[in-house]
Amino acid sequence: MVVMSLGCCFVLPFLNLLLVISVHCNNVPDGVQVECRDRYLWVSIEKPLADRIFQIEALDDTGVYPIMEKYASECGYTHTYDDASGNAILRASYLSCHTDNPTDEVFVFNFNLITSDQGAVSVPLSKTCTLSLPWSNREVICEHKYMEVSVRNVHCASNGETSNSSTSSVAHESATNGFKVLFLKGGEEVASLSIGDARMLGYVIDATAERIVFRAAYGQPHSEIKKINGIPVEVAHATVFFRRSWTVVMIDLTGACTSNLGSFDGEKLLWKTPMVMTPLLYDHSGFVSEHIRFGVKGQLLDDSTIRDWGYMLDISGDSVWIGVPYSANGGHRWSFVEDNTYSEYYWVSLYYEHVFMDGSGHLTRFRQVKKLTSPLLLQVPFTIDQTILEEHYFTVYLGNFPYDVELFDVVLNGEPFSVPEAIQSGYPIARVPHSNGTHAYVLRVPFEDPVVPKMYFSEGILQYSLNINYTLNIIPHDPYYHSASVIAQIKDVFPPDFxxxxxxxxxxxxxxxxxxxxxxxxxxxxxxxxxxxxxxxxxxxxxxxxxxxxxxxxxxxxxxxxxxxxxxxxxxxxxxxxxxxxxxxxxxxxxxxxxxTDELIVCSPDGVMTVVANVTAPLPEAEPSRATLTYENEILVNRGLFPEGAPVITRDADFRLTVQCYYPVHDFNQLFVDRKFKSETPGFGSINQASDLTVKHMPKQTTPPNDLLLRYCKEV
The missing domain is CATH 2.60.40 (Immunoglobulin-like)
Structure with missing residues (x-):
């Protein structure tokens, strides 16, 4: 029986032998994206799943290892968050502690994602990667929290000659008993430790099939800060040595990482690093720089993308300058609010690579991940009035905001609306994304909407006005308030002309x-x-x-x-x-x-009746000079007023002219309390003539639009 235990197993009967063949299988759960990059595994865990994960474990043949913060720095794991999406990001070095790495060309990763779904639930994650870029003689990577140095292994035979690559690594065989690590500081030896003792202090020294690996977190007691061209550089000067027969093999594993935090000039984030990292050189005189490249988020960018995004690379003397414009693509803006003061900062995870050779003829690939951060900057959101008068809509742009700011509600001329309510009420609010990761909001409100007041600004100019109060949430829960006012004027608008x-x-x-x-x-x-x-x-x-x-x-x-x-x-x-x-x-x-006209009645708002009446029309004729006005407001002409009779005043007249005024009740604001009559509108009157011989009516009067009428009679 032949048993090869490498992963997923398939059992095939062959004659009398049971052959178990093992292959590497990829297992990527839902909500997880995985990429094999040239020196590390990249894992992105979507926010809903990431929010439920409380622990990530690495697995190998020896057991299960929780990746806590200190352990991650020692063993080659970096755990961050993508601020734009809220996803959790895991980077695992190809040379990390628990990666199955039989040949330095194929790397098998196995993890457990422990979630809090109905108790602790383990979600397995596995991925196999193949080396896409050949290893250099020496590779130095300066991660966020640790440095990792790997060099090509030295294979020595007992006669002092180099053995072929198929021979087991001397260093690998001696890892538990023959390795020693020497630390220098200021040119002086400060410690000589066994591998086990070094591991107890947080250093990891390991051997793979073809490489020796040294890893240390920043700020270790055996490291030091040196100034190179005035730039602070953290240096861990470590040398591994072991004895083999008559030979002592020494391998320099010195790591050096720029500790410069960068600066901000008001427009750009700037980072400066030495062109020549002198602690990594054996022979300074033979230094040759092959290329310098950089990128963001652990990936190098091509020249056209760098130009399009406005990034800057400048080599000046013995220093390299990199500039990233504030709010440029590839970075993130982060927001704060305090006492309704809105501030933010911008940061970018820079990825820098320098490939060089010294007089020894050995190639070094130096890479550094550096987080550059601006200071906290006061921000005032701005509005742009994009109104087009012909559309009869206010169009107002509000921007620009990073991903962690969202519009919560608006108050339009005093009327509050949540964003969904505003949209439902006919006030569209659109979220406008930008290529640099920021976004804005565009609000539209019709001119003729009831919420919009209008006035005549001057002759022929109609003015609409809109006062907007925005409530923005700095995710997750900090509100920020911003106000804006816009007006729109339409010319040559006049009221109707009759x-x-x-x-x-x-x-x-x-x-x-x-x-x-x-x-x-x-x-x-x-x-x-x-x-x-x-x-x-x-x-x-x-x-x-x-x-x-x-x-x-x-x-x-x-x-x-x-x-x-x-x-x-x-x-x-x-x-x-x-x-x-x-x-x-x-x-x-x-x-x-x-x-x-010869007949007219006018009922004025102050209660005065004006009557024009022809009293000569009845038969027999009445003499106007002998007409009287009684309490009932009736003009009476008695027969006794004629020449053949003596004057007699009586209500039983031979001729009667009845005068009446009617006023809508609701138009009165004073009525008899102070004995003053006043109506908002004139009244409605009628004149009726009556005698023994004839009855004559004035033209028929229509009734006012209110059925409640007051008949008004005034004593004179």
Whole structure:
């Protein structure tokens, strides 16, 4: 029987042998993305799943190992969050502690994602990666919290000659008993430790098939900060040595990482690193730089992308400068609010690579992950009025915000709406994403919506105004308030213009319709001019798509009568143009015409009756100079007033002229309490003549639009 235990197993019968063949299987759960990159495994765990994970474990043949913060730095794991999405990010070095790495070319990762779903639930994750970029003689990676150095292993035979790669690594065989690590600091030896003792202090020294690996967290007691061209660099000077027969093998595993935090010039994040990392050179005189590249989020960018994003790379003397514009692609903006003061900072995870060679002829690939952060900056959101008058909509842009800011609600001219309520009420709110990861909001509100007030700013200019109060949430729960006001003015907007023409029997008004005619209400006194009102009062109304025509007979309600005498009087009728929303009077059109009549009654708002009556019409004739006015407001002419009889005052008259005025009750604001009569509108009157011989009526009067009438009689 041959048993190869490497992963998933398939059992095949072959003659009398049971052959168990093992292959590597990828297992990626839902909500997880995995990529094999040239020196590490990249795992992105979507936020809903990441929020439920409370522990990640690494697995190998020896057991299960929780990846806690300190352990992660020692064993080659980096755990961060992608601020743009909220996803959890795990980076695992190809040379991490628990990676199955038989040849330094194929790397098998196994993890357990422990979630809190109904207790602790283990979600397995496995992935196999193949080396895509050949190893350099020496590789140095400066991660967020640790440095990792790996060099090509040295294979030595007993006669001192180098053995071939198929020979088991001397260092690997001696890892438990032959390895020693020497630490230097300031050029002086500070410690010589066994591998086990070094591991107890947080250092990891390991051997793979082809490489020796050294890993240390930053800030270890055996490291030091050196200045190179004025730039602080953390250096861990470690040398591994072991004895083999007559030979002592020493391997330099020195790591050096720029500890410069970077700076901000108000526009760009700047990071400076030495061009020549001197602690990593054996022979300075033979230094050759092959290339310098950089990127973000653990991936290098091509030159065109760097130009498009506005990044900068400058090599000046012995230093390399990298600049990242504030809010550029590849970085993240993070928001804060305190006392309704909104601030934010911008950061980017820079990825820097320098490949160089020194006089020894050995190639070094140096990489560094560096988080650059701006200071906390005060931010004031801005609004842009994008209103197009022809659309009759306010369009207001509010921006720009990082991913962690969301619009929660709006108050439009004092009316509050949540975002869904605003959209449902006819005020669209659109979220506008930008290529640099920021976003904005665009709000649209119709001019003629009830929530929008309008006024006449000046002659012919109609002004709409919109006051907006935004409530923004700094995720998860910090509110921030921002206000904006916009106005829109439409020119050449005038209230309707009526042209009045006098006729013998009344006044005819004409008005041509305008494009914005819906902005106005045509009114007679307090009442809007409608077909119902016209029919009720006896007006003749005709309205089509081009013109409105209104004919108002002289004795219908709404006239004001002036300069009345026995032959003629003037009648004035007024039409009002009111704002359809506020009902404020914007324009009036009044026409004054001369009318002739021998009978007239005018009921004025102050309770005065003016009566013109022809008392010579009855038979026999009455003498006007002998007419009297009684308490009942009836003009009486008795037979005794004629020449053949003596004057007698009696209510039983041979001729009677009855005068009556009616006023709508709701138009009174004073009535008899202070013995003063006052109505908001003129009254409606009638004159009835009666005698033994004839009864004559004035033209029929229509009734006002209110059924509650007050008959008014005044004692004189």
């Amino acid at each position: 042209n009045g023409v006098c006729t013998e029997t009344g006044i005819i008004f004409k008005m041509d319709h305008q494009k914005l005619g819906y902005l106005w209400e045509i009114g007679i006194g307090h009442y809007p001019l409608t077909t119902e009102l016209a029919a009720h009062r006896g007006y003749l109304l005709h309205n089509d798509s081009r013109r409105l025509t209104l004919e108002v007979p002289v004795f219908t309600l709404g006239y004001i009568y002036e300069d009345i005498n026995l032959k003629q009087f003037f009648g004035t009728f007024e039409i009002l143009s009111r704002d359809a929303k506020t009902l404020e009077i914007q324009k009036s059109a009044a026409k004054r015409c001369l009318f002739r």
